Amino acid sequence: MLAAPINPGDINMVQGKYVVQPPLPAVGGNEGVGQVEEVGSKVTTLKLGDWVLPSDSGFGTWRTRAVCPEAALLRVPSELPLLSAATIGMNPASAYRMLHDFTMLSPGDTVIQNGANSAVGQAVIQIAASLGLVSINIIRDRPELSKLVAKLKAMGGDFVFSEVELRRPDVREVLKKLCKPRLALNCVGGKSATELLRNLERHGTMVTYGGMSMQPVIIPTSALIFNDIKIVGFSVTRWKRHHSHDGSAYKRMLTELCSLARSGKLTAPACAEVPFRDFRAALEAAAKPFASEKQVLVM
Ligand SMILES: NC(=O)c1ccc[n+]([C@@H]2O[C@H](COP(=O)([O-])OP(=O)(O)OC[C@H]3O[C@@H](n4cnc5c(N)ncnc54)[C@H](OP(=O)(O)O)[C@@H]3O)[C@@H](O)[C@H]2O)c1
Incomplete structure (x- = not known):
């Protein structure tokens, strides 16, 4: 090793x-x-x-x-x-699969994610940028928030907000002017996941892949009944096992990820x-x- x-x-x-x-x-x-x-x-x-x-x-x-x-x-x-x-x-592979496997996305479409500074989140930002998608990236509040915001934007994140900022009226106004996200990627759970759902397009999909807050995912009933939101989970380990009979899907993805990495579009x-x-x-x-x-x- x-x-x-x-x-x-x-x-x-x-x-x-x-x-x-x-x-x-x-x-x-x-x-x-x-x-x-x-x-x-x-x-x-x-x-x-x-x-x-x-x-x-x-x-x-x-x-x-x-x-x-x-x-x-x-x-x-x-x-x-x-x-x-x-x-x-593991992490870029998860980001790649979640951006490709759950909903049809075209250049210009919007995705929203929490835990955006996690390794998966950073890969989501970069792969989404390479696909021409607009990303809305949510992180936890912290000392020196602006440094992290600048870093994620430099990586290709179109919008980066803290969880507190996301609830501010001026930020809501900014988001209203964008196409509503068709896909939400949930790394955190708890209230943070509920906020993702509030911003999701009708018929959109939220994929949960992490539970960093250790809190259950809370889903407003209206998200399911009125907005027809799909709530699904993803595990890259399950995906790899499911595709193990034929290694070509993993090899194809790895080739694409390595080519993004070699061109500098996907950094560690x-x-x-x-x-x-x-x-x-x-x-x-x-x-x-x-x-x-x-x-x-x-x-
Ligand atoms: N399902 C899958 O296939 C799959 C694949 C890969 C990873 N994962 C999961 O994805 C998650 C991220 O993995 P990673 O390797 O990308 O992580 P990482 O680089 O180690 O980053 C951890 C992330 O979790 C956040 N975090 C830590 N404690 C938190 C808390 N109490 N509440 C809210 N956020 C918290 C951190 O934010 P701060 O900077 O604010 O602390 C950071 O964004 C993990 O849950 C991991 O198990 C799942």
Whole structure:
């Protein structure tokens, strides 16, 4: 292994609360990039020196070495920046799927999301921009809010508001002038998800993929009855397993994501590179709020 991030889902897996659980004893970490050091005589798709990602969740990427079947790995271009390669397989993949699989979106259409500064959120901003979509991005209030707003706008976010700003009359006026979002992506749950629903177009879809506030998703009855809003969930792990019989869908998506990354249209989230031996400090830092930085273990 070369590098592997610490994602909230990895912590959930350690807590026994993830969508899939590996048999114990297990190595933590679901995402990361490795380099092939040796291949068996029947291996045809990989060679020495190739950079590879796990093809499924539960690989156990927080380690220095692994021996695994060829099918457990997918090749990525070794010209990618290390941090992009280490963080492309889960969060950008989720952003890509949610922007493509739930509703037909055309250039000029609007999407709204909360948790917009999360790694998934940053990928949503960049992929949406590359598709010509308008993004409305909601983040939590914090000290030095304007710095984060500027950063997300520089990344391609068209509108960035804090949760408090979203309820302000002047911001409502700004939003009224836009096409209403057809798709909402919910990373947070609780009241934040309810606010997304208030802004969604009639017949729109809200996809829940995270529950960072640890609060249930609250859905006003009128959203369902009057506005015919569809409420669905997404798991990239389920998606990968569902498509595992035929690796081509994942390969196609990865090719597109890598090409966006190589052209500079999809950058890695802000990362703190931590030597693997300091994993305890990295785990502690990953649990802190308002970090806006992904901890990446560098092997
Ligand atoms: N379903 C799937 O397929 C899938 C795939 C990938 C990720 N996920 C989920 O998506 C979420 C984000 O993952 P990530 O790796 O992108 O995260 P990340 O980069 O570590 O960022 C965490 C995000 O959560 C926010 N947050 C933390 N505590 C919060 C709280 N109490 N209330 C509201 N927001 C809070 C942070 O905002 P602040 O800066 O304000 O703290 C930040 O935006 C996680 O729940 C993860 O499990 C799901």
